[in-house]
Amino acid sequence: MQTNVGRPKDLEKHKQILLAARNLFLKYGYHGSSMNQIAQEAGVTKLTIYNHFQDKATLFTCAIEQTCENLMETRPFELNADSDFLEAFAQACQIALNIVYLPEAVKLEHLLIELAAEQNPLALQFYNASHQKMCDGWEEFFQQAATLGFIQHGDVEQQRLLLLSLLLGLRHLEILLGVRAIPTSQQQQEIIQQSIELFMLKYGSHA
Incomplete structure (x- = not known):
């Protein structure tokens, strides 16, 4: 997994991206959620997402794992x-x-x-x-x-x-x-x- 979260601002964006991804994946499914939609929902650029997560599959895995950890x-x-x-x-x-x-x-x-x-x-x-x-x-x-x-x-x-x-x-x-x-x-x-x-x-x- 590619992340880049050394500064507080990066950590905040990281959280925003994960939250946006979680909400969209749960609402529209994996294929129904695009990186453009996630970027818009998170209030960041698509390039920012790729600076934090290698690809859509990695973002999905991280978002879902965090959701499951919260539930469990x-x-x-x-x-x-x-x-x-x-x-x-x-x-x-x-x-x-x-x-x-x-x-x-x-x-x-x-x-x-x-x-x-x-x-x-x-x-x-x-x-x-x-x-x-x-x-x-x-x-x-x-x-x-x-x-x-x-x-x-x-x-x-x-x-x-x-x-x-x-x-x-x-x-x-x-x-x-x-x-x-x-x-x-x-x-x-x-x-x-x-x-x-x-x-x-x-x-x-x-x-």
Whole structure:
């Protein structure tokens, strides 16, 4: 990645460019957003953008990674021997749903589908910056839980796949397609409770 952000003015322009790129990519998609549009939105020249970012793909990657990092700031809780595991589990599930159902997150999902449909290599970079980070967080959470004896030791990838399938599943696809509304707070609580109950039936320490 080519950047040139040594001075405060450069840092400010860098931020302006990333914000403009993020807004346009989420609104119009990768192909629907031109460097000219981004320059206009950021209030800079196109040459200034190229002084900060090597090309459109690099700018896209940086803008999306920053957006994903902002969305993923809150991660599942650290557990200890005195933790109320079921309460921590429920709170971690709620955090995950809060992230997934943010308007920006839904737009990001649509953008990922667009890139994946055309087999664009940017899709993998996008996935690693967003979905993979959430997956890693859940696997760390389950590893801690097993080490502390809250759940059975098992394949943390399978545990993560089961949990996310229960929390999201076909329902999430329907939301992305616009045929189902985002669950209300009460509905989310019911989804979380049912998901944890089913998960613990398989992986609970006394299962």
